[in-house]
Amino acid sequence: MRIEELGEFGLIDRLVQRLGRPDESVVVGIGDDAAVVQYEAERQVVMTTDMLVEGVHFRRDTIDDRSLGYKSLAVSISDIAAMGGRPKHAVLSLALPIDLEVERLEELYSGVQEICSQYGTAVVGGDVVKTPGPFVISVTAVGEVETGRALLRSGARPGDLVYLTGTVGGSAAGLDLIESGNSRSLAPEAVADLLRFHQRPAPQVEAGRILVATGGCTSANDVSDGVASELHEIAKMSGVRLVIEADAIPLHASVRHYAAASGKDPLQWALFGGEDYRLIGTLDPSRLAEVEASFAKAGLPLVVIGRAEAGQGVVLLRDGARHELRPRGFNHFGS
């Protein structure tokens, strides 16, 4: 069905049907001039926004519509996670090419609802407009964090340990697999892993909440632009040098297998690929045991991959040598 057949309000009605019933934090949801929501006492409000453009951030041949809806929300939920916050509400705007089929949008909203229900987040508003250009998705996620406890990029100190809350490089490996169109005789489960890493990344909200609850986390970022780029942001904002060991960076077995089969270096995906959405940052070493115990109790991974020292920049230790690591992350408009 074409969008014009429904009109603006008919389309909105149809898409809203894909969304679930919000919890009691939503006082006024979709359907008035603005949404009204209620946060708990002693909380600060966390907000973040991301914009995705077809042909720049996603392509129809590398992601299905439902996964696109899922991932569009994941990107912003991950930013809330990187502050240690609990994502609660989101607004979602779409600029729609006039020939986009309504069924594609319904699938997209099903993916949005899938991740929202997993993370306890409600879509409380949005805007749909037409465009003569490519499909554009804009998401703003809003949540809450205990007053004064948000995880920043700026608190790393020399001596702190560099942590990562899961494997990295999987999203870039998945994209490589999709683009190559060759699964290199991998087991079906490995192919599924790589597709999931790229198309349905898992924001680390629970990990962020543990880091807030235990204390001792001196900095945090989510891995949106690659480990190297995220560490550079922390190093710069904190005024430290971060030194990481190549062998300590956790890589999923399916990523290792695919790298071996395709003759690629998985470390490149981990350092420069991005879109893994794990948390990376630094910890007070005196609190490590407590933090590790909390992650273990929750059944979540936490890996120490390096250390902060006096200085600046990011250093990779590999095969006994120190390499100055450049950000080389995804940089829009970069030359």
Add this chain to the structure above:
Amino acid sequence: MRIEELGEFGLIDRLVQRLGRPDESVVVGIGDDAAVVQYEAERQVVMTTDMLVEGVHFRRDTIDDRSLGYKSLAVSISDIAAMGGRPKHAVLSLALPIDLEVERLEELYSGVQEICSQYGTAVVGGDVVKTPGPFVISVTAVGEVETGRALLRSGARPGDLVYLTGTVGGSAAGLDLIESGNSRSLAPEAVADLLRFHQRPAPQVEAGRILVATGGCTSANDVSDGVASELHEIAKMSGVRLVIEADAIPLHASVRHYAAASGKDPLQWALFGGEDYRLIGTLDPSRLAEVEASFAKAGLPLVVIGRAEAGQGVVLLRDGARHELRPRGFNHFGS
């Protein structure tokens, strides 16, 4: 200067310089994964989002870049006003054609800052991405309102009075003037009025705050799509019929002059033009004197233009006859 010469981070640095220093409600502003803000105790959070596409919502030949920045924020601030809220924070995302000049964006941000400083609002985050398509602006505004006091569309009851917080039709008149390219020998001040109505609408935050403080306001909308469309929304959500008098609808003298000079009916602009961003809604008649006194004390206009009765739809009384009024507001994708 072209955007590629600066790169993503250089561009952001440059644009952020145009923004003012936020107040103490901003705990973490631009520069981390997400912003962290603090609202007052006993407040609920109000949020709204709008997306504007070049060629659909604005054109370079009808609005300058600085006014475009101003108006982009005005649209969302107005939605907060229509809930009776105080706009506090905004995030702003831009999809940029690669050949857009940096100087245009700096002007746009100057306009953003101009309205933000007028309304006590801070831009606390955003995203800039490139697009092969038209320029797209996405704004999310967030604010606060006293718990349980937000102004909704759904509370109008038979007997309530229909109010309007200022003149309408000015934005459509201004657009007509710009598009016609003929100022019809109007006084320069009248031309300036019409340009301002179209390019720099004034969100009615203070009016909304008075309506919340006095009580007695049973419904509210902002006039984004025209008086007829807004009244239809309220009538539908409240389950009442709204009857308004044509002669009671306030029109600015410059709008009347321009209409007379150009042979147009200014009522058409008022009813179906939109983008005036006044508040419209209903009041408990027993509270009218108190509300009028509060508006008068603040030096703000409040005009009664009709009444709610049992039934449905919207009726216009003109020249002694009742006319069923259709919404005919701006409807994206409408056929």
